[in-house]
Amino acid sequence: MKETLTKIKKAIKGAQTALLASHVDPDGDSIGSMLATGMILSQFGVEVDYYSKDGVPRIYRFLQESGKVKKKITANKRYDLLITLDSSDIKRVGGDLPETGLAKLVINIDHHPDNTKFADINFVEKSSSTAELVYYLAKSLKAKIALAVAECLYVAIITDTGNFRYENTSANTLAIAEDLLKAGVSPPEITTRIYDTKSVASIRVQAAALSSLEISPERNVAWATATKEMMEKNHAKAEDLVGLVDQIRSIDGIEVAILFREEDGKVKVNFRSKSKINVSEIARVFGGGGHMRAAGVIFENKAIEQAKDEVIKEVLKRIKASKYLV
Numbered sequence: 001m002k003e004t005l006t007k008i009k010k011a012i013k014g015a016q017t018a019l020l021a022s023h024v025d026p027d028g029d030s031i032g033s034m035l036a037t038g039m040i041l042s043q044f045g046v047e048v049d050y051y052s053k054d055g056v057p058r059i060y061r062f063l064q065e066s067g068k069v070k071k072k073i074t075a076n077k078r079y080d081l082l083i084t085l086d087s088s089d090i091k092r093v094g095g096d097l098p099e100t101g102l103a104k105l106v107i108n109i110d111h112h113p114d115n116t117k118f119a120d121i122n123f124v125e126k127s128s129s130t131a132e133l134v135y136y137l138a139k140s141l142k143a144k145i146a147l148a149v150a151e152c153l154y155v156a157i158i159t160d161t162g163n164f165r166y167e168n169t170s171a172n173t174l175a176i177a178e179d180l181l182k183a184g185v186s187p188p189e190i191t192t193r194i195y196d197t198k199s200v201a202s203i204r205v206q207a208a209a210l211s212s213l214e215i216s217p218e219r220n221v222a223w224a225t226a227t228k229e230m231m232e233k234n235h236a237k238a239e240d241l242v243g244l245v246d247q248i249r250s251i252d253g254i255e256v257a258i259l260f261r262e263e264d265g266k267v268k269v270n271f272r273s274k275s276k277i278n279v280s281e282i283a284r285v286f287g288g289g290g291h292m293r294a295a296g297v298i299f300e301n302k303a304i305e306q307a308k309d310e311v312i313k314e315v316l317k318r319i320k321a322s323k324y325l326v
């Protein structure tokens, strides 16, 4: 880790411009880590642009600098650095990234175990969140962790750890959180903004999707579907489904929870597992990826019923093959 940090420090100190990028369907970790990194780089005189193909979900728009995030890359603009945050592969950044020439140097900061190490410098470590790695970078740069930076990192950490509930929460995670609180972060204020500011559309579309809930015969797999019709009828956006798959996992006895959703002519699948099944392995069967307990797949050209059949079959097969029996 030390050697990589030294390289990144050198790159930042020699740079004048940087493009920071989150992944598609951004979560709190990718947005928070991106904005925090941008504010840290600004302290060193680097001029930064932010790119998120799918913008910034409403609940994260209170974070400083979030208003500067662009959904498109400025055509022909070239940077000294491209830094990707929380993206296991350059493809996860999505959109209109040119194949070559966008930046002189690419830095990949991520914590996904299936990271493809696609960059010139890969800062890829096991940690609760990409934000933890950004924190270590800030410390090694001796950057000031101002309240605005601390809030971005805190949001990133709580969203990836389920507010410090998941097994990725480590002593380091809590030590970093302690430091962020010392920088002025107010946990109740942030958790209210993240968890208690749902839109009416979100509650309605989640209710519609939950009414489609199905449970496997062994009662250890549960899945629900958010169809295009449900989304339209409730004027819901993709971000209105955040948290739904976690709610399905919360059912007693459920080991794997799955949410199928139709979006832009694609079928997107979110997986969660409770304690035994590695859902990133299941996602990989279909060309997706993620973490042990949270993973996803995007089917570009598949009818939703077909996608459901194939995915559920695979999940049931995995459960049967594993030592996990209820």
Ligand SMILES: [Mn+2]
Binding pocket: 029, 030, 086, 111, 128, 129, 130, 160
């Ligand atoms: Mn993450």
